[in-house]
Amino acid sequence: MLALELKHFGVAVKGVTEARLIGNDSEDIGEGYHLIWSGDQRTKTNGVALVLDSRTRRCLLSYEQISDRILTAQIQHKHGKWTIIVCYAPTNQASDEVKDRFYAQLSSILAKVSPYDGLTLLGDFNGTLRDTDGIWNSVLGPVTPDCLNDNGLRLLQLYNMHDLVITNSLFQRKEVHKYTWYSNDGGTRKMLDYIIVSRHWRSSITNCRTYRSPELGNTDHRLVVSNLRLRLKAQKSDHRPPKLDLNNLTKSNTCQVYGVSISNRFDCLGQISESVEAWQLFKDLQTSKWRTK
Known part of the structure; x- marks a missing residue:
């Protein structure tokens, strides 16, 4: 009320x-x-x-x-x-x-x-x-x-x-x-x-x-x-997704881990027949993995 x-x-x-x-x-x-x-x-x-x-x-x-x-x-x-x-x-x-x-x-x-x-x-x-x-x-x-x-x-x-x-x-x-x-x-x-x-x-x-x-x-x-009469100012949101640090790919250890990870992901894709579904799964797996690094 x-x-x-x-x-x-x-x-x-x-x-x-x-x-x-x-x-x-x-x-x-x-x-x-x-x-x-x-x-x-x-x-x-x-x-x-x-x-x-x-x-x-x-x-x-x-x-x-x-x-x-x-x-x-x-x-x-x-x-x-x-x-x-x-x-x-x-x-x-x-x-x-x-x-x-x-x-x-x-x-x-x-x-x-x-x-x-x-x-x-x-x-x-x-x-x-x-x-x-x-x-x-x-x-x-x-x-x-x-x-x-x-x-x-x-x-x-x-x-x-x-x-x-x-x-x-x-x-x-x-x-x-x-x-x-x-x-x-x-x-x-x-x-x-x-x-x-x-x-x-x-x-x-x-x-x-x-x-x-x-x-x-x-x-x-x-x-x-x-x-x-007052103009308010909203607080900035802290929920923006983190940026990917691509400079890490220049490190040898990171490259090796990334290569193994990519290989494992492609192995999983072989079990899926539909190409669109496979591509979406691949994008989701990569995004979730590397945003947590």
């Missing part, structure tokens, strides 16, 4: 929170998409995942499954590397100790990202934002539909420290295209899921909005999509 919806909306990279998958693994999920997840080793709690389409996966350099709340990956693009971090923050009701541990770990990861790399954070941060005094202009745009809670304040402080921008707040949209979470009562709605980029990538973001129509399973969250 996830792969079909992502293909329909043309999404190349998707961060998933509350994946509830055990352990660390990856697999193809169909429609050309590949799923990488990081979860608890024993129970189906929390969990984060990253979904890549086939083109982006060919540009994947590495990934690290850090915990059931954080997963990182590096993508090669034309001008360098693109670091993606999928996050699932504790709820606003969680203890300060749990929150402090999560944000300290996330801050440590952000500090290790090269300033020359592109950086994108995807995830459910369980924080609502508001800039009433204009002190967060460097982090927030004009769209902040909610009040500021404790998680939101922690987010703003973290993003300001690492020079990040929240793309959800950059574009004026209809109310229904701003909110990312709806409660079961149908009346409560909030912006909790964010796509964040490093400041020098802000001009590369051309759009960000929420889509309500995708069927993503049993979830009360909506799909948030940002458009990013």
